[in-house]
Amino acid sequence: MTDTPNDPKASGWYGEKYSANLKKRHKSERLFRRLGLSAILIALGLLGILLFSIVGKGYTAFIQTYITLDITFSESVIDKDGTRDPVKMRSASYGNLVRDALRKEFPEVTQRRDLRALFGLVSKDATQQLRKMIAADPSLIGKTIPVRMLASDDVDMFEKGYISRDVVQDDRRVKDNELEWLDALQADGAISTHFNTRFFTGGDSREPEMAGIWGAMVGSFYTLIVTFLISFPIGVMSAIYLEEFAPKNKLTDIIEVNINNLAAVPSIVFGLLGLAIFLNVAHLPRSAPLVGGMTLALMTLPTIIIASRAAIRAVPDSIRQAALGLGASPQQAAFHHILPLAMPGILTGTIIGLSQALGETAPLLMIGMVAFIADIPGGVFDPATVMPVQIFLWADSPERAFVEKTSGAIMVLLGFLIFMNAIAVVLRKKFERRW
Amino acid sequence: MLNKTLGLAIVASVAFAGQALARDQIRIVGSSTVFPFSTAVAEEFGTKGTFKTPVVESTGSGGGLKLFCAGVGTEHPDITNASRRIKVSEVEKCAAAGVTDITEVKIGFDGIVLANSKAAKPVELTKKQIFQALAKQVPVDGKLVDNPYQKWSDIDPSLPDTKIEVLGPPPTSGTRDAFVELAMEGGAKKFDTLKALRKSDKKAFKSVAHAIREDGAFIEAGENDNLIVQKLVANPAALGIFGFSFLDQNADRIQGGVVGGVEPTFENISKGDYGISRSLYFYVKGAHVGKVPGIEEFVAEFTSEDTFGEFGYLTDKGLIPLSEADRAKIRADATSMAKLKMM
Structure with a gap:
């Protein structure tokens, strides 16, 4: 022992070799932490950019420009014979009322071309609106009242500042004379902006100012209900059977591998399957939420089975043994004890699977749900579209005003996804048991 | 009980399906x-x-x-x-x-336009130049070679000295089909060698005329024409290919290129003067x-x-x-x- 150097730092915990090693390990530790942190920061940054650009472009979709005009519900236009026959009154030309009001406001406009531009300030929807007003209250005939009507999409874009005044007239969607009229209306206080309720209550339309996402939301709702009703029972039952009852042999191994594979199959493949089976063999109607839901159920099934199996496996064996020991049959043990305990995990998996289905468009392309459908679907057999498809269709439309509508719809869809995932988190937090 | 509900469900769905058929x-x-x-x-x-x-x-x-x-x-x-x-x-x-x-x-x-950002100079091309800029193989001195042109000025000194960069639709798009058929084929016919080839072997001619270069000068920008418009605004050096209605809606930000001396305007297309319309x-x-x-x-x-x-x-x-x-x-x-x- 006398040979060892007196300096304690030279060996053991203080040895040079050791301290170099320690330094290296600390360095790699710091590097790893920094890498991890920067990965998270980059992800957050990108998410921030995405949200910022969507919200920045889309928040204006929730407000809409209106023009208020004094409309004279003249009897000569609506009801020539004075019979007050609702069928006749419905087919009257209500566009004339709007045109008359605009003519009265701007008597100096006489040229056909200019008049066309002038009438174009008010949305086509005004005709429908006035028709509905008269249908609801025929006593309006003969009166003159101010009516707030939707402005056309170009006017709306201009009022929101998307169309600049400074551009040369030829390159501007809103021409000089239209600007003049708009300024005059503005001076009268006839132009106003309001919350765009129609965006949340209307169906799709080719006129951006009239387009709404309610039709797509209802379509998504029906589709997801069908998806849930099919995939949840089948998924949970398969998971219980595979975990609790199935013998462990080659066959179940193959099934397990296949389920895992199915979870990774591109979704368009399920669309092709849906087209081949549900449309070509079963002759179910095209574009129906029933078929969409069934197709998406095929896609969601593997996710639900895998999540449910994991949740069932997490239930401690002691509970199973105790139930069986007290005389419960395996079925009773599974349904009375294991399933309730596994339910939070199963539901979490189901909700995640469903929110995946909510954002899916590719499989729906094959079964005709990528379509223009103006009517709100009334059931699972009516033609319908879903929210992501609506976003896709709007993003592809030439009209400038659809840009903000697209972003607005994305915000609504994101809202739903966050809501669904929040439910999953709450369910897990509330019912989760730790052993 | 279960059988009964199942039976009912089947009857109901068949009835509904029957109804949906009418x-x-x-x-x-x-x-x-x-x-x-x-x-x-x-x-x-x-x-x-x-x-x-x-x-x-x-x-x-x-x-x-x-x-x-x-x-x-x-x-x-x-x-x-x-x-x-x-x-x-x-x-x-x-x-x-x-x-x-x-x-x-x-x-x-429907007209198909070649457009660029308002921030850049307007373009003026002939179909022949479009073919030279975008084809995979072009005839140089009578022989077909892989497209050597990198800048517009390589094709014709009167064209700007900027890199060829064209955003266009993918092959699945109808716009692309029409563009290839009308602009590219029309340009290819202007070469004597290719014209001769067209007479002798139509298939071989088409495979030359319809092949768009894949070396990065032509960028497939997806089916969404709005996306191409946005990319053009962000990159004034690039040209984009899309339908006339998108030019019409975005005339404050982009301008249509003149093809064969004709501007892509409403009147010119409807008269049939503009060369790339279908x-x-x-x-x-x-x-x-x-x-x-x-x-x-x-x-x-x-x-x-x-x-x-x-x-x-x-x-x-x-x-x-x-x-x-x-x-x-x-x-x-x-x-x-x-x-x-x-x-």
């Missing part, structure tokens, strides 16, 4: 180029209140004709839109499935007329002067109308459901 709503499929026009007419038709709003699917011209020709019966569509004329092979396929009675309706023109069609299944309510009325609505006329609402959506004489003839043919004759 359709009271027109179903339209087909071209994504005609989609904005078809949907606008469908909506107008629906708001008139007598019939339900038709369902319009955007499947592409080829996909639409495939569905259309699958057979007669309410599970098949009544009308298909196309951004090109129906092919003889498709008519034969239709006939094989029993779809023999087809009415063709030409609705107007006709748009829809096809009606005669066997469904009278079975599905509203088909005749829908066709009448589509071909009315208020719709596809010079001041009709489709022109607001970017459709370029036919001449007045053509419109009158087409209206007469369409409303009488004249049968399609291939020439």
Whole structure:
């Protein structure tokens, strides 16, 4: 022992070799932490950019420009014979009322071309609106009242500042004379902006100012209900059977591998399957939420089975043994004890699977749900579209005003996804048991 | 109990399916180029209140004709839109499935524009230059070589000294088909060697004329024309290829390039002066007329002067109308459901 150097730092915990090693390990530790942190920061940054650009472009979709005009519900236009026959009154030309009001406001406009531009300030929807007003209250005939009507999409874009005044007239969607009229209306206080309720209550339309996402939301709702009703029972039952009852042999191994594979199959493949089976063999109607839901159920099934199996496996064996020991049959043990305990995990998996289905468009392309459908679907057999498809269709439309509508719809869809995932988190937090 | 509910469910679904088969709503499929026009007419038709709003699917011209020709019966569509004329092979396929009675309706023109950002100088090209800029192989001194041009000025000294960078649609798009057929093929014909090749071997000519370069000068920007517009605004050096309606809507940010000395304006396209324009069609299944309510009325609505006329609402959506004489003839043919004759 006398040979060892007196300096304690030279060996053991203080040895040079050791301290170099320690330094290296600390360095790699710091590097790893920094890498991890920067990965998270980059992800957050990108998410921030995405949200910022969507919200920045889309928040204006929730407000809409209106023009208020004094409309004279003249009897000569609506009801020539004075019979007050609702069928006749419905087919009257209500566009004339709007045109008359605009003519009265701007008597100096006489040229056909200019008049066309002038009438174009008010949305086509005004005709429908006035028709509905008269249908609801025929006593309006003969009166003159101010009516707030939707402005056309170009006017709306201009009022929101998307169309600049400074551009040369030829390159501007809103021409000089239209600007003049708009300024005059503005001076009268006839132009106003309001919350765009129609965006949340209307169906799709080719006129951006009239387009709404309610039709797509209802379509998504029906589709997801069908998806849930099919995939949840089948998924949970398969998971219980595979975990609790199935013998462990080659066959179940193959099934397990296949389920895992199915979870990774591109979704368009399920669309092709849906087209081949549900449309070509079963002759179910095209574009129906029933078929969409069934197709998406095929896609969601593997996710639900895998999540449910994991949740069932997490239930401690002691509970199973105790139930069986007290005389419960395996079925009773599974349904009375294991399933309730596994339910939070199963539901979490189901909700995640469903929110995946909510954002899916590719499989729906094959079964005709990528379509223009103006009517709100009334059931699972009516033609319908879903929210992501609506976003896709709007993003592809030439009209400038659809840009903000697209972003607005994305915000609504994101809202739903966050809501669904929040439910999953709450369910897990509330019912989760730790052993 | 379980058996009973299951039985009921099956009976109910069969009953519903049966009900769904007797359709009271027109179903339209087909071209994504005609989609904005078809949907606008469908909506107008629906708001008139007598019939339900038709369902319009955007499947592409080829996909639409495939569905259309699958057979007669309410599970098949009544009308298909196309951004090109129906092919003889498709008519034969239709006939094989029993779809023999087809009415063709030409609705107007669509121009394809080469545009760039307003921040840059306007472009002026000939079809020959377009071919030289975008083809995979070009003839140099009589021999076909891989496209050597990197800058516009390499093609012609009068063109700007900037890199060739063109954003365009992918091969699945109808716009791309029309562009290749009208602009690229038109440009290729200007070369004597290729012209000779066209006479001797049409297939070989097409494979040269239709091949777009893959070395990065031509960038496939996806089916979404709005995206191309946004990219052009962000990158003034680039050119983009898309439909006229997108130029019409974004004229404050982008400008259409002059092709062969003609500007892509509404008037020039409708007169037929602008070189890269195509006709748009829809096809009606005669066997469904009278079975599905509203088909005749829908066709009448589509071909009315208020719709596809010079001041009709489709022109607001970017459709370029036919001449007045053509419109009158087409209206007469369409409303009488004249049968399609291939020439």
